[in-house]
Amino acid sequence: MNETGFPNEETIAEFQKALMISPFHRWLGLKAVMVAREQIEIALPWREEFVANTAIEATHGGILAALIDLTGLYAVRAAGGIVSATADLRVDYHRPATRGTVLARGMVVKLGRRISTADVRVTDTSQVLLASGRGAYLAQ
Numbered sequence: 401m402n403e404t405g406f407p408n409e410e411t412i413a414e415f416q417k418a419l420m421i422s423p424f425h426r427w428l429g430l431k432a433v434m435v436a437r438e439q440i441e442i443a444l445p446w447r448e449e450f451v452a453n454t455a456i457e458a459t460h461g462g463i464l465a466a467l468i469d470l471t472g473l474y475a476v477r478a479a480g481g482i483v484s485a486t487a488d489l490r491v492d493y494h495r496p497a498t499r500g501t502v503l504a505r506g507m508v509v510k511l512g513r514r515i516s517t518a519d520v521r522v523t524d525t526s527q528v529l530l531a532s533g534r535g536a537y538l539a540q
Contacts, residue, residue: 411435412432412433412434412435415432415435415440415474415477415478416431416432418474418477419432419442419470419474424466425470428444428463428466428467429444429445429447430442430443430444430467430470431443431445432474433503434505435478436478437478437479438475438478438479438507438508438511439475439478439505439506439507439508440471440474440475440477440478440505440506441503441504441505441506442467442470442471442474442503442504442506443501443502443503443504444463444467444501444502444503444504445501446459446497446498446499446500446501446502450463453496456496456498457498457499458496458497458498459496459497459498459502461491461493461531464491464493464497464502464522464530464531465489465491465531465533467502467504467520467522468489468491468504468520468522468531468532468533468535469486469489469533469535471504471505471506471518471520472489472506472517472518472519472520472533472534472535472537473486473518473535473537474506475506475507475508475518475520476508476511476516476518476537478508479508479511479516480511481508481511481516481537481539482539482540483516483537483538483539483540484538484539484540485537485538486535486536486537486538487515487536487537487538488535488536489533489534489535489536490533490534490535491531491532491533492531492532492533493530493531494529494530494531494532495528495529495530496530497522497524497530497531500524500525501524501525502522502523502524502530503522503523503524503525504520504521504522505520505521505523506518506519506520507519507520509534512539513539514538514539515536515537515538515539516536516537516539517534517535517536517537518534518535518537519532519533519534520532520533520534520535
């Protein structure tokens with residue numbers, strides 16, 4: 401952390417390293433873009449393998465749900481929480497995610513001793529809302 405209490409570039413690199421431990425996260429091609437107190441932003445570059453609807457080249461909802469889940473989990477980690485598992489996940493789809501990078505921003509709603517909660521918004525690079533969700537995460 402720097403003198404303001406916010407994570408610095410080294411912390412972003414640390415979160416990126418943690419993201420890359422999971423083979424699934426490596427396959428997704430995730431990139432930690434921003435880490436701050438109780439929030440994180442993760443970029444997901446578009447890949448043809450994500451497409452479920454070939455007519456409009458829309459990303460499969462399961463990919464977006466996974467992005468919401470892991471972004472919420474890493475937001476809790478950014479707040480100092482230690483997560484063992486996802487207890488609950490809610491996802492709402494607003495628009496199709498088509499070609500282009502999507503950005504997921506997770507913010508902690510409540511950091512608890514047993515369960516923590518985070519909200520996540522997924523947008524395109526123009527900040528158009530594509531999906532949103534909330535995760536509840538069990539502490540270790």
